[in-house]
Amino acid sequence: MISRRRFLQSSLSVALVPLLPRVALSTGLRVRQSWDAFCTGPTYASLCNAVSLMCANKNSRDPASWSYWPAVHNTYCPHGKPYFLAWHRGFLYRFEGWLRKVSGDPNLVLPYWNYYANPQVPSQFLDPTTPLYHSGRTGSDVSGALSLDPFANNIINFQRGLTDAFEPLLETRPHNPVHNLIGGIMSSVHYSPWDPLFWVHHASIDRLWAAWSAAGGGRQQPAPTNSYWNLSFQYGAAIKPVPAVWTTTTSRYFGYQYDDETMPTSLPAPPPPPPSSSALAPTFSLAGTLPAKPAAVAGPPLGSSAPLALDEHSLSVDVPLSAQGASRVRSAMLQPAGASAANSGPVRVVLDDVRLTGLGKKGGYFYKVYINLPDSSANAGHERNFLLGMVGPFEIEEAQMKAAMQGKGMQGMHASAGSKGARLEFPATDALRRIWPIQLDKLSVSFVRVDGSKRPSKGQTVRIGAFSVQADPVK
DSSP, X not given: OOOHHHHHHHHHHHHHGGGOOOOSOOTTSEEEOBHHXXXXXXXXXXXXXXXXXXXXXXXXXXXXXXXXXXXXXXXXXXXXXXXXXXXXXXXXXXXXXXXXXXXXXXXXXXXXXXTTTXXXXXXXXXXXXXXXXXXXXXXXXXXXXXXXXXXXXXXXXOSTTSTTXXXXXXXXXXXXXXXXXXXXXXXXXXXXXXXXXXXXHHHHHHHHHHHHHHTOTTOOOOOTTSGGGOSOOOOOTTSOOOOHHHHTSOGGGGTXXXXXXXXXXXXXXXXXXXXXXXXXXXXXXXXXXXXXXXXXXXXXXXXXXXXXXXXXSOEEEEEEOOHHHHHHHHHXXXXXXXOSOSSSOSEEEEEEXXXXXXXXXXXXXXXXXXXXXXXXXXXXXXXXXXXXXXXXXXXXXXXXXXXXXXXXXXXXXXXXXXXXXXXXXXXXXXXXXXXXXXXXXXXEEEEEEEESSSSOOOSOOEEEEEEEEEEOOOO
């Protein structure tokens, strides 16, 4: 149990974090370093030793084994849930403690991969002679996954269900796309912790949360007593649960800090186009700027559906609007912001029965989904005005997981993983309000391919049983 005094101290620390000045690292706290600094330091060998020993331990019920942790993630991980960041903070903390136990090095601290500074997968993870290597990865550059949107000055709320909320934005980008672009088991919700890259990726996500919390400017998250956190912080039978108050406050409550707790302010340059790329539309561009609009194909009318397949190309789907359909869309746009339904809104892009092909399951790619990309990106504004979301292996598996959980809770989340096609919905009303199209004879939905490799595989990756744009009548 946590004493009332300790609880109040932790609550006070939450209120004071935005007021703390940027000072030198605090004494008495372990420091999580960036990978570039960590891999040249004295505890790098301890990490490799711990990973080797844990992989050699075949008892999946033992936290000293590598297989214990993917099983915990597969059973309890709350993707798309209100405590996504907090649960993973506790997950990293417990795992880090076992790294120290197994290695015998009390100074070992989990590092993070700062892909905002270096988006290339660190070389040590690509070397088959190290225990950090994992076969099957299909991408090594995550430039296309990165975004500054979660760190904008207007993102001051934290929790899902509110506008300008940090947690869902950070999960949408960069968290999910990094998983997608690395590929292999990293593009799987269920199996990604088997890859050692998972841990330095999630330490990076935790660092970005700590940086956002410390940035001030009105940024705040729910108090530890808020019902937003009233969920399970379980990490398996062999690990004590972590009190929610610990995970939802600040990393310092766990006794660690990061060597850099400032939010990113710039993005690395995008990867160069692949050689002999004339067959591929060069639609990828630096995150935040608009890509070239892909070539369009005819789609079904508003409210109707048709199958669609995605491959190595980008494409746009033109959805024709009748006079009645255009009126319905315009009426939705005229409603005040916040009048839309909480989950979908009156205008939305719907992908039903979404399945990955064999090639698609290998990952290394994802698609950005836009509404009404302009024919020319010159002076058209920021991509966030047109961006609806992402489609990749990680998002598809996550949607399948949520469907399996319905009526069964966390215990059903992986019971039928992959056996049914996923349903993905992308609210479009707010984006249409932002861009306010003058001509409404059609809506254009673009799927812009982003790759993590200079030589992406060619072929179908995603099959959509029913693509449609829906617009509910406005009452």
